[in-house]
Amino acid sequence: MRDTIQLRQCLFVLSMMGAAGGAHAQVLRPDLGKLLATGGVSQVEGAGGGGLVPWALISGYGSRDSWGGNVHLTRARTQDFALDTRGVAVGIADRVELSFARQDFKGSLAPLDRLHIRQDIVGVKLxxxxxxxxxxxxxLPQLAVGxxxxxxxxxxxxxxxxxxxVMDLGAKDAxxxxxxxxxxxxxxxxxxxxNGTIRASKANQMGLLGFGGDRGDGYKALLEVSAAYMISRKLVAGVEYRMKPRNLGIDNEKDAYDAFVAWFPNKHVSLTAAYAGLGDITVLNPKRQRGLYLSLQTGF
Structure with a gap:
């Protein structure tokens, strides 16, 4: 009899644990509860936003009771340079965003035709x-710090x-x-x-040419803005502008801008195309760099 009672108690505890586990799994299951396009696209440094500027929006389509995430592949190509970015972002309870991006920057014109710079970026947004x-x-807008x-x-x-x-180019830190x-x-x-973003940074060309330099090594407050018009529920067009810190004597850095179109056929895929102006990259190639930007994002 005692063994039977203990067995029933164990079964009851296991059933309660299973019910709790099922409820927990239901809470954590991606629910796609946000409106289409409201997670933004993957910004070139991995955060949710536009192509150049992070927004206060949280990546993914998970509501406050769930989570969402995405992976992205981005390629920006100017006359003489190419920037490839791939990364992943996760939004938790529409409150916290965690992201990781890897950037590969390459040159195509001598003496920078063999240039290859890599950068890893870990992001957090609240x-x-x-x-x-x-x-x-x-x-009141949505406000987020990142x-x-x-x-x-x-x-x-x-x-x-x-x-x-990058220190050989005059940067103070990598x-x-x-x-x-x-x-x-x-x-x-x-x-x-x-969208309006104020960034405190000393990153030269987003960090691709290091941080700080012979012209300055302190943090600067930089303005970044975006405006987008929803042509339809699935199609968005907009423009962005982003200031740069200008720390390096070898890099006559200019502010960046883009004009983009983003297509959201559903909540699992988005495609963004843009024309971007990135300014000068280094004095070794003083041309102002302009070109196309293409980004594919998939997630939930």
């Missing part, structure tokens, strides 16, 4: 207050110029942290998205 979509009756931890992995292909790291505050508002009645 939604502070507001909701860009659902707070239509309030002027950080990007960047590690430049070195400069390849310039051994003939005695350059093997590692750095960008911190930003983003404000995003979606005006559904006008089919319009507006």
């Amino acid at each position: 939604k502070l207050v507001g909701d860009a979509v659902y707070d239509q009756d309030r002027a 950080a990007m931890f960047k590690h430049n992995k070195g400069v390849g292909g310039l051994g003939a110029l005695n350059v093997g790291s 590692r750095g942290i960008d911190v930003y505050l983003a404000a995003t508002k979606v005006l559904l009645a006008h089919s319009l998205l507006l």
